[in-house]
Each structure stands twice: as C-alpha cells, then as structure tokens.
Amino acid sequence: MTRIVMKFGGSLLASHYGIRLVGHLVERSRKKRDEVVVVVSALGDVTDTLLQAAGDARQWSEEEILGAINEIRGTHVSAIERSSVGGHEKATVLQGFEANLEKLRETLLGVSILGELSPRSKDLIVSFGERMSAPIVTAEIMTRGIGSASLTGGEAGIVTDDTYGEAVPFEAATARSVKKRLLPMLARGEVPVVAGFIAKSTGGETTTLGRGGSDYTATLLASCIGADEVWIWTDVDGILTADPRVVKRPATVSQLSYAEAEELAFFGAKNMHPLALGPARRSDIPVRIKNGFRPELPGTIITGEQTKSRGVVKVVAVVRNVGLLTVAGETLQGRPGVAARVFSALASDRVNVLMISQSVSEANISMIVRRNSLRAAEKALRRELRGQGISIEGDPRVAVVAAVGAGMRGERGVAAKIFAAVASSGINVRMIAQGSSELNISFVVSEHDADGAVRALHSQIVGRVRG
Numbered sequence: 001m002t003r004i005v006m007k008f009g010g011s012l013l014a015s016h017y018g019i020r021l022v023g024h025l026v027e028r029s030r031k032k033r034d035e036v037v038v039v040v041s042a043l044g045d046v047t048d049t050l051l052q053a054a055g056d057a058r059q060w061s062e063e064e065i066l067g068a069i070n071e072i073r074g075t076h077v078s079a080i081e082r083s084s085v086g087g088h089e090k091a092t093v094l095q096g097f098e099a100n101l102e103k104l105r106e107t108l109l110g111v112s113i114l115g116e117l118s119p120r121s122k123d124l125i126v127s128f129g130e131r132m133s134a135p136i137v138t139a140e141i142m143t144r145g146i147g148s149a150s151l152t153g154g155e156a157g158i159v160t161d162d163t164y165g166e167a168v169p170f171e172a173a174t175a176r177s178v179k180k181r182l183l184p185m186l187a188r189g190e191v192p193v194v195a196g197f198i199a200k201s202t203g204g205e206t207t208t209l210g211r212g213g214s215d216y217t218a219t220l221l222a223s224c225i226g227a228d229e230v231w232i233w234t235d236v237d238g239i240l241t242a243d244p245r246v247v248k249r250p251a252t253v254s255q256l257s258y259a260e261a262e263e264l265a266f267f268g269a270k271n272m273h274p275l276a277l278g279p280a281r282r283s284d285i286p287v288r289i290k291n292g293f294r295p296e297l298p299g300t301i302i303t304g305e306q307t308k309s310r311g312v313v314k315v316v317a318v319v320r321n322v323g324l325l326t327v328a329g330e331t332l333q334g335r336p337g338v339a340a341r342v343f344s345a346l347a348s349d350r351v352n353v354l355m356i357s358q359s360v361s362e363a364n365i366s367m368i369v370r371r372n373s374l375r376a377a378e379k380a381l382r383r384e385l386r387g388q389g390i391s392i393e394g395d396p397r398v399a400v401v402a403a404v405g406a407g408m409r410g411e412r413g414v415a416a417k418i419f420a421a422v423a424s425s426g427i428n429v430r431m432i433a434q435g436s437s438e439l440n441i442s443f444v445v446s447e448h449d450a451d452g453a454v455r456a457l458h459s460q461i462v463g464r465v466r467g
C-alpha cells in the first residue's frame with residue numbers, strides 16, 4: 001500500500017472530460033489499494049476571473065456582478081454536465097454549487113456597495129474557485145463507489161497567519177490538525193478531496209497561500225500525514241526543458257533535485273508556488289509531475305538526488321512581470337554604506353528585491369523587483385538618496401531568463417557558452433546574476449527579447465553542454 005497525495009491542476013480539471021479523468025485516475029490507485037488524498041485547483045482560469053471580479057466589483061453595478069456570476073456558473077455547470085455524476089447526486093452537487101455562488105454574489109455585492117476591497121475580502125472572493133471545484137470532484141469519486149468527502153484547506157487543518165494573499169502556514173499546528181482530520185478518513189478507506197490554495201487563519205478567516213498555491217497545499221498535507229509520494233497531475237508531460245508555448249517540442253526532464261525544482265519554481269516554470277517544494281524536501285517525499293492525459297508516461301520525479309547526467313543546463317525558465325531598477329552615480333564609488341541605505345530604504349517600503357548586481361567600478365547597482373512594485377521602489381530610493389548626484393532609473397519592460405541545472409556547479413566555461421548563445425542571436429544582456437548555489441545563471445533582457453533568448457539557449461545549450 002502506498003499513501004499518495006494527488007493534486008489536479010486547473011487546466012486538467014477544466015478540460016473536456018477532465019472531471020471523469022480525475023475520477024478514473026483516483027479509481028485506478030484505489031484499485032491498487034493505495035491510500036489517496038486529492039487536492040484540487042480551481043477550474044481553468046477561474047482564479048484569474050475571480051481576482052479580476054474582486055477588483056472590478058468596486059465600480060460594478062448589480063447587473064455587472066451578475067454577468068461575472070453567470071460566467072462562473074457556465075464553467076462549472078458544463079464541468080458537472082460532462083462528469084459521470086447523475087441523478088440525485090447531480091441535483092445535490094448543483095444545489096451546493098448554487099449556494100456557494102450565491103455567497104460569492106453577496107460578497108461581490110458587499111464590495112460594490114462599499115466601493116472598497118480589503119485584502120481579507122479579496123482572499124475570501126478568490127477562495128471560491130477551489131470551494132466550488134472540490135465538491136464536483138468529490139461527487140465524481142463517489143459515483144465510482146468510493147467513499148469521499150470534500151474539505152476546504154481550513155477544514156483539512158491548514159492554519160496560517162493572516163498575511164492575506166500570501167499566508168504562511170504554521171507547520172506544527174497544521175501537522176496536528178491535518179493528521180486528526182485526514183488519517184481517520186484514510187483509515188475508513190475514504191478519499192478526502194481538499195480545496196487547494198486556501199486555508200484558515202488562527203482567527204478563523206479564509207486566507208490564500210499565493211498563486212499556484214495548490215501545489216503547496218499538496219506537499220504540506222503530504223508531509224503532515226507522512227505520505228510516500230506526491231503526484232502533481234497537469235496537462236504536460238512533466239517539467240519540460242522550456243515553456244512549450246515558447247519552444248517547439250521541448251523534452252521532458254526525467255529527474256530533478258528539490259533544489260533545482262525550487263529554483264525553477266522561483267523562476268516561474270510551470271507556475272509553481274515558490275515554496276511548494278519545501279515541505280516535500282524537508283520530509284524527503286518524492287514529487288512526481290505527470291500528464292493526466294498520458295498517465296502511462298513516467299513524468300518528472302523530484303527527489304533529494306542531484307544528478308549531472310543529462311547535461312549541465314536542464315531547463316530554461318523566464319520570469320516576466322518584473323522591472324529593472326538602476327542606481328548610478330560617481331558618488332556611489334568608494335562610499336561604504338550607500339548599498340546598505342539602498343536596500344534598507346527598499347525593505348522599509350516592503351519592496352522585495354529578486355536579483356542584485358553591482359558593477360566592479362561600483363558606479364552602479366542594478367536590481368530586479370516585481371513590476372508592480374517598481375514605482376514604489378523608485379519613490380523610496382528618490383526619497384533616500386535625494387540631492388546626492390545619484391540617478392535612479394526604472395524600466396518596467398524587462399524579463400529575467402534563467403538557465404537552471406545542478407551540473408553548473410564547478411563547471412568552467414558554462415557562463416561563456418550561455419552568453420555566446422544569447423549574443424549570437426543579437427540579443428543584448430542588460431544585467432547578469434549568478435546565485436551562490438550555482439544552480440542557475442540568470443540574466444535580464446528587454447521583454448521583447450525574452451522568447452528569443454529562451455530559444456537560443458534551448459537550441460544551443462540545454463542538454464548539450466555536458467558536465
């Protein structure tokens with residue numbers, strides 16, 4: 001018997017027969033007597049729709065709210081229609097769904113009446129995506145004669161602080177309550193279906209873990225209940241050597257270490273939550289990324305093992321939605337403390353710096369920040385460095401390209417080959433950084449050059465430069 005936490009992504013759930021497919025994959029494992037905990041995302045891009053609606057509702061009329069509600073109803077009702085759920089069960093699912101939808105409508109109406117959206121209300125609104133998908137999956141599993149019940153992340157026992165939008169789980173308290181909730185269900189042969197991404201603060205409010213958070217829910221639950229494996233079912237064959245929307249027919253990476261996968265999550269490959277691999281790494285639980293449409297394929301396995309075998313660079317990833325901030329001026333030279341002032345000004349305005357590089361001449365410091373905090377960062381620095389002959393420049397149209405692979409460690413000449421490949425396609429590199437882990441080399445290019453840089457690296461470097 002194997003204890004598996006299976007997470008199903010939104011792309012799979014919203015595909016034509018997605019719900020049946022999930023039922024089939026769960027049934028297959030239960031037939032092998034595996035214990036299964038299911039974690040679900042919201043259907044398709046429902047989370048994006050909800051986020052947009054939450055913001056827009058401040059200006060919306062009642063009719064406009066109804067428009068959004070009807071769109072969300074359409075997505076879910078057609079998923080229910082195409083599932084195997086029928087008869088009385090179908091009526092019950094539809095009824096539960098309408099009750100959730102009514103709560104969502106009332107919450108959006110509240111935002112519209114107040115003309116105001118608090119971070120707490122925003123989290124409550126986006127939580128409806130997973131609240132609505134979990135009962136559909138539960139009904140599909142029950143239709144197949146398997147005991148099942150759906151739980152929100154909070155009901156499953158995930159307790160967080162109240163940093164809405166990016167809540168941090170309290171691991172010890174979470175472990176205690178998750179065990180208490182899930183283990184008896186598994187012992188009864190039931191399949192708990194947990195709404196990913198959402199949790200509950202100690203005060204009992206709904207929180208969310210951050211975008212892509214249902215992968216995080218899966219590893220968190222797995223470490224709490226001592227699962228043997230986590231399977232992340234998605235719509236591609238595993239972690240690919242590059243984004244399939246940028247590179248034609250990328251290969252599937254068969255194995256990655258936790259450290260490599262964490263680096264990739266940070267750089268946005270597969271939209272995975274940057275912290276999602278932490279619980280699996282700390283509890284040494286293998287994570288498999290698999291294609292739900294082609295379950296016979298092995299997919300990618302992420303373990304503690306660091307292999308060099310398949311070339312130095314395993315994956316090329318891109319972070320978009322970032323901005324480049326350059327601080328320059330003669331007065332930066334040889335004046336200890338300026339860099340410290342730069343970073344403390346940014347920290348006190350809660351600007352998170354993703355990458356830093358300083359030229360040898362010390363005449364400039366370049367930084368990468370999230371695009372939505374670029375203006376705040378410029379403002380903080382202007383205030384701090386006013387009247388000192390220092391220029392501050394922000395460019396919102398950039399992207400970070402990262403070549404990731406453990407084999408780069410101690411390998412001479414990799415950087416030279418990477419930059420030669422980029423240069424050969426006529427792309428200008430604006431800034432370079434190498435993390436001390438030596439698991440990646442990342443560089444900044446203009447946004448419109450990002451895809452070209454990925455293609456150049458992918459065709460000339462990935463799997464070719466050998467360790």
Ligand code: ADP
Binds near residue numbers: 012041212235270
């Ligand atoms: P899910 O809905 O399963 O959570 P996501 O939308 O979070 O899936 O991420 C899966 C998508 O990420 C894939 O369909 C693929 O287009 C994209 N993607 C980008 N880069 C990569 C990569 N290096 N490996 C795999 N998928 C990637």
Ligand code: ASP
Binds near residue numbers: 042196
């Ligand atoms: N539905 C959430 C999101 O879109 C969480 C997830 O899918 O992992 O970010």
Ligand code: MG
Binds near residue numbers: 010041212270271
């Ligand atoms: Mg995802």
